[in-house]
Amino acid sequence: MSYAILRTSKLKDKSKTTSAAEHNFRIRNQGNIDQSKSGENRLLFNPLNVDVSKAGGLTQAITSKYEDLEIKVRANAVFAQEFVITASPEFFENKEKGFIDTWADAQLEFMKQNFGDNVVICMQHNDERTPHLHFVLSTEEKRERTHKSGSKKMAFGLNARRWNPAFLKDLHTKHAEFNQSKGYDLKRGLEGSTATHRPVKEFYRDMERLEAEAGEARTWKGKAGKLSKMVATLADWLAEANPELSDATDRLKAKASVMSGGNPHAPEEMEKKGAGRSPQKL
Incomplete structure (x- = not known):
């Protein structure tokens, strides 16, 4: 709200x-x-x-x-x-x-x-x-x-x-x-x-800060969505490579489906570590 x-x-x-x-x-x-x-x-x-x-x-x-x-x-x-x-x-x-x-x-x-x-x-x-x-x-x-x-x-x-x-x-x-x-x-x-009451003269500073934060939140929301897809894909690859890990990968995918944030550096870190590699190389 x-x-x-x-x-x-x-x-x-x-x-x-x-x-x-x-x-x-x-x-x-x-x-x-x-x-x-x-x-x-x-x-x-x-x-x-x-x-x-x-x-x-x-x-x-x-x-x-x-x-x-x-x-x-x-x-x-x-x-x-x-x-x-x-x-x-x-x-x-x-x-x-x-x-x-x-x-x-x-x-x-x-x-x-x-x-x-x-x-x-x-x-x-x-x-x-x-x-x-x-x-x-x-x-x-x-x-x-x-x-x-x-x-x-x-x-x-x-x-x-x-x-x-x-x-x-x-x-x-x-x-x-x-x-x-x-x-x-x-x-x-x-x-x-x-919090103290803030006068009109500070209104614009408040709004600029809120607008910047809202824009940043939208950016990280998009990155979190990207990260959750990467985690789900990784879980699928793990399950394919080792069926014995199915319970663990199911839990991993469940967490990915409700992911709403997390480490803001995670998307970049996963990409740097080669999250896009094929299943055969795992």
């Missing part, structure tokens, strides 16, 4: 928010992007009508939202929050675009259920190695405030602190359960492990 992956990072000011928009809106050139597939990217959600042709469009839209809510943005406040949602690379292998788009629509549904009006925009990227979604959230929260006069009033203020490690831990669990309820074979990472 593949893993459901969710990462988050604080966009502490307007500058960082604009920088995120440059990537998400494909305004700056990046080496890891297949531009021939950029037309397959999707703007899934844009309730503020953000101008995605401009890097500053996202920051401007969020600023206007805060002004409409009469929020004063303090210097130490977190201006926005970014989430990235994806899955293990093998989850997307040999999947049609329709499957990936339906999966992406479900992730948007999950975020809207858990963050409501804080979801400002959602972009689906299909032009990188692994499909994924970028969500940018505004951080406002409506809560009761006490004025100097002692009177109390409901008002908006910025508060990203509520999305703390305990909240994110629970969110990871909900995310995996949600995907399973939608029929996706995705599981949560090990709960209670010593």
Whole structure:
């Protein structure tokens, strides 16, 4: 079973928010992007009508939202929050675009259920190695405030602190359960492990490593299959050369049939030792 992956990072000011928009809106050139597939990217959600042709469009839209809510943005406040949602690379292998788009629509549904009006925009990227979604959230929260006069009033203020490690831990669990309820074979990472939460800025390094490991695993899987055939052939030759070894060769062939790995150097070593020799030379 593949893993459901969710990462988050604080966009502490307007500058960082604009920088995120440059990537998400494909305004700056990046080496890891297949531009021939950029037309397959999707703007899934844009309730503020953000101008995605401009890097500053996202920051401007969020600023206007805060002004409409009469929020004063303090210097130490977190201006926005970014989430990235994806899955293990093998989850997307040999999947049609329709499957990936339906999966992406479900992730948007999950975020809207858990963050409501804080979801400002959602972009689906299909032009990188692994499909994924970028969500940018505004951080406002409506809560009761006490004025100097002692009177109390409901008002908006910025508060990203509520999305703390305990909240994110629970969110990871909900995310995996949600995907399973939608029929996706995705599981949560090990709960209670010593692994620390890794932010969006490390997302691409994680995915490149996972993709490399997946490619290596596919390579060794092919080599293991080759090795198992060689072992089975060798067992047949041994049985032909010495019928008294039939029990041993049967066990050898049984092991070959379930072989799924083993010494990664075994295929090369057997070839060097002449595993391809004829039965008469044994």
